Amino acid sequence: MPVRRVRRKTVVGAVLVAAIAGTLGAAPVMASATADPGRHPAGGHDATQAAMDANVKAGVPGVLGRAQDARGAWSGSSGVADLTTDRPRRPADRFRIGSITKTFIATVVLQLEKEKKLGLDDTVDSWLPGVVEGHGHDGRAITVRQLLNHTSGIYNYTEDPAFQKKYLTKGFLEHRYDTLTPKQLVAVAMRHKPLFEPGSAWTYSNTNYVLAGMIVEKATGRSYASEIERRIIRPLGLRATTLPGTKASMPSPHGRAYGKLDTAPDAEIHDVTELNPSWGGAAGEMVSSAGDLNRFHRALLDGKLLPEGQLKKMLTTVPTGGEEPFARYGLGISPSKLSCGKEIWGHTGGIHGSISVAGVTRDGRHSAAFNLNGDWVGDVLLPMEGEFCGTLPEKPEKGEAKTFRKPWEPMTAGVRPADAR
Secondary structure, eight states, X not given: OOOEEOOOEEEEOSSSOSTTTTOOOOOOOOSOXXXXXXXXXXXXXXXXXHXXXXXXXXXXXXXXXXXXXXXXXXXXXXXXXXXXXXXXXXXXXXXXXXXXXXXXXXXXXHHHHHTTSXXXXXXXXXXXXXXXXXXXXXXXXXXXXXXXTTOSOOOOGGGOHHHHHHHTSTTHHHHTTOOOOHHHXXXXXXXXXXXXXXXXXXXXXXXXXXXXXXXXXXXXXXXXXXXXXXXXXXXXXXXXXXXXXXOOSOOXXXXXXXXXXXXXXXXXXXXXXXOOGGGTGGGTOOEEOHHHHHHHHHHHHTTSSSOHHHHHHHTOOEEOSOOTTSOEEOSSOEEEEOTTSOEEEEEEEEETTEEEEEEEOTTSSOEEEEEESBSSSOOTTHHHHHHHHOEEEOSOOTTOSOOOOOTTOOOOSSOEXXXXX
């Protein structure tokens, strides 16, 4: 049946934003840009660097990025990693990747499907009996595929007002070290009615991926973290990529992460580097680097992690009801149509003080990943435009680069009302 986008009022985070709340907001507002048709974007990275600089001029403390194509790898940075010491951001710095975790989870699920250890059309209840029920939720009517492409209708636990008050606004300062189990996160969602009948519409829900992680554990007898490490991290040599679980500190090297836990323009900036990411779990707990994210996405689209049949299923999309560049969503990955017409496959990710994006061309040859270490302003897509389209910002002024609200941002700090479009 056709999938429609649910149009509804909701709350979203002040961080790069539609994040946790899972709304699809307005199109990105970027510093005025023009394309330079006289050169191929892969032939240089001036526009990429200019886009990173524009974010810093708009108020982001620091940006780092790395791109790779047939000509080799390039790394760049702008601004600082630490507002106290002014230490610059470095290419090897690790950062929290938020919802990009979902692409790793979906890859493991599809590997398990290939091994016939589970099926995409299995019901949630067949793996997790009695977990998805209450207030109209029915795990017997929801499939694993619908979890992965966000057509399940399951309520997004990060939209729960009490949850947001405790973890996404100033309550975070008191609760940043809390440990939350997957069952607790799902239980928050079950206190609400489902958003729609399974398969009839689309809306982003972090609960979907918490459940997917639980199913991986049931199907393998091991944690989703150990499966990601065994199946992806070790084979690809992703030495900067970790699943911290409940560990609040960041592995070195890393910069600081900064967030505003209030939507007021003059709100105080907090150091939010340390936090227990269990509240994100399989929906967004991972830590990585720009280099590792490039390696992962290139391997994924190049068929090194999934055979042709499973990769085809991953890249089969449903409409989100939104506009380009995020009009469709696959299984843990999305095609983004940039201003120059190029299509990049990847995901964005947001968590307190860290906004990231990673993407790769369909042939796996040109990839890029970027991170912003502030969550209240910035356009993380702007460097992607610079890298893949060769767009150059013109006279960026403070405030020109706006937060780009996307439905696949899972973690964020602060809340503000937004209209899902």
